[in-house]
Amino acid sequence: MSNLAPLPGGAFLVNDAPPESVFSPEDFTAEARLMGRSAEDFLKKEVLPHVERIEAHDLDLMATLMHKAGEAGLLGAEVPEAYGGFGLDNRTGALIAEKLNWQQSFALSHEAHTVIATLPLMFFGSHALKSKYLPKLASGEWIGSFALSETGSGSDALGAQTRAQLSEDGKHWTLNGTKMWITNTAFAQLFSVFAKVDGDKFSCFMVERDTPGVSFGKEEHKLGMKGTSTRQVILENVQVPYENLVGDVGKGHYAAFCALNMGRFKLEAGAVGGIKETLAVCAAYANQRKQFNRSIGSFGMIQAKLGSICARLFALESAVYRLAGELDSVFEGIDATADDAAKHYHHAAEEYAIECSIVKVIGSELYSWATDEAIQIHGGYGYTEEFPVARAWRDQRLLRIGEGANEIVRPIIINTLLRRAKQGRLSLEAQATNCTLKRSGLRLLHLLTEHFGASLAEEQEALGAVSDIISSAYCHESMALRIRKLKGVVQETARLCTALYLHESQTAGVALAQQVLTRCHADQASTTSLLAELSPSCATDAIALRRQLAATVLAGERYPF
Template structure:
């Protein structure tokens, strides 16, 4: 019988919106063990010495080289970091696996090859394969002997994955499933040996299968892509392809469980990969800004450039805080699930909302950093002879991978409401208490908040209130039809994401200050202050748009009055703060976390 996770002893997924957390409760990069740091450094050295010099050759579609690099990654244990030792992996914790993903994010399009192998290609077998299938495939996948791919999308079914047309039927002798159909956008498609394929048994039971390359399985020509040119992307054609019945993943008709749960893992790993890319882009942008002279001085001395470097650093640092806070939640839940694979997957599913937040936030932060990198490089940023051009092209796909950002934005409030209706998240009582506060506001207090980042802590608390107020108002008006109000849902998601990021940054900065002193934490405190004051303005603007779409008249005026009260703040000198943040990186001539 499968082990269960007692989530009552853990942080409930999505509860950040209605509960306060304390610095000692969250994982931050400052908590990494020496072993975890060594794993990160091993990965970084492999990427910088073996992979990055090979990127130009990979972009010429040298798939033999891609396989060689996967084998080398396998020799270092990087492919099987989170795979149990009994199947040839290292059995490492989730944090170590995420640190590997982060540092592989430095490797341009090889990160896609690596992610398809270790994530969506391998994990369905690990979590849903039969014992026979696990022992047959996993040891050879973690060494890189076999290359894996994931075949879900079709020409007519992208975000709507369950609309797939590929079919599977049981052979007359009951020994094989016979698959027919065509899949699109298959990463590693041109040279993979093993595919996780989704098809409908008897035309209606959506199911997952392990399919080996063999008779009837062919791939189309390589796609001519905007970016990630060093990764293979092809169509996959299945014509009466046979796969043994023991290669069924999970149960017939339960393929959606595989597809959606594996995407949760993929989303937070993708966020970590984006983080690694952002750190490298910022590092190179700072170095270039110091080297490039105009008007007799380095461009890094100009305020306009400092503002860009500072904002790139802020989003990178806040993104990192948010990624590892989420990984810490997953780590605790997975640890509580012992060794049972399905229980581990349920533990990860608990934080599906947070995984979607990470995916959207980090992919968009990454795009921002890439865009500003090009701008700092100027005309050279547009040249393929300089790193900014490739970074810009490669970053764009991340907003489409693992479910588009639009889909994930709608999932964020949707999953919270679903959990509330199931009684798994006390969202409704919290919303009712908030509406009582909105309708009967208490007398204003003139007492100043005390403690480190007190004003920002109040802003984060109020950002959560705004998100909850907007979500509750929309849910009350539209009821079951809320899922059709996509613009409103996406606006609410933006508020929720900023609230989560604000709190994550505050918790990390306070934790650093508590351990190292406020002087040592000064730069982190500045980054947190700038981020929070910018974020509350975004929250206010987004909430105005959403509230005007869901209410009118006296109700709208009441809600807008509450919004003004919640988002009221005294501006800080963000110009001086950004200059100070940028100066630290410019002086070091590198990215510093």
């Protein structure tokens, strides 16, 4: 277990993290592992036997499964004990999300309930409101839903048109508007609804399903996540008690964005589990499928895919659990019942916004790429419903869109870094790092800010390029620091993963940096020195590394960690 306080949010870019400050899966306590096993058992016994019914959109079944998950303690893991939960940490919560992911519809319903629906209330609700609703959500007696998006406002969430008006006697709010894409709608009893008081003060309200004036659209016909309920929530003169306001009027964006930060982290903890399963399924298939009198796993092109998936998954897993430990360092000790709990929760959920965004982009894009390659490894069979990879590919596609599309999240990484630097929270000048990716990312960031100044926001492509280099630096450091916790053959495999990930990140980084340097009209000397620093070492034989990793994956028919 880590025994030093982690660096503050974003500081990884300018400092090298002390190894003892970084949590990794090897540090899990027996109690947390037990909770992970409970989640895994639940999935195997209660969910996986019903995949066909789930895929056939049996929402009554999904509702039943959610209630059962509540009875099994899987909905209240992180809800404080004072409000009927188990008060477990983010590390354990991430492990639960990972273990539930192989049925992505169930995992999404679970995430929508436990994270984005529950956290606005848990973080910002009054003690009375939390006492009223949190025990029901933690036990699964009630299922929750998060109602932010609208037909005209998705990425631009604050552009919502739903309005709230306080009655003259100050006793209730009247809500009017339509929410779009709301997960769990078919069976949710409680909605965290975002609306603007008097048309301009963005605020959050708890709305019960049975309130007069609440109605629902038809189920959306989706590409994937077919077992989830996704409908419009229509609010026509819906009266909710004054006390159902969550937090302060005009501060609803705190509730929305804090919940979304945590959602980004949790979705990608789930992705870790889904990609592990994908890799295992692919390895087994590559061993068994013969062409040209050889198993297809013996071909270099197939090995390259397996090797790269393995290395990048090790990077994602290391980053996700490092982040879980970082989050726990700021959530630990918050008294959920204290009058100022909201202030502390707000600080905690915001501190690692950069890292939450990093894992969101890295995880969702790895999941997309890995499931796409999984179909390729399965050939024509992968294109059928006979094998699970087609469903995994369809389902995961949502992750690049939901909880902040990646085009929105990439700029958040850079904008948050620059904002914190401006506020004096983080110095981007005093670099104390030996990491090539970090140093190059910082140099590019300085070049961009100097060259574009106030118009930097219009340089999204360049911001995206720099955010990718910075993100790979966070992942690479997370995996490199994890190696020392492993032993023997596994440690050697971790070394191979880390070397390959660095090579791939630097190769991609050179192409990204080149575009940014040209865009900034950087002089020849700066261009040459930066590209030279970022270029991968010619001594690294990436093909050999992928082959070695693939051999390990094929031998065990699973992710080797």
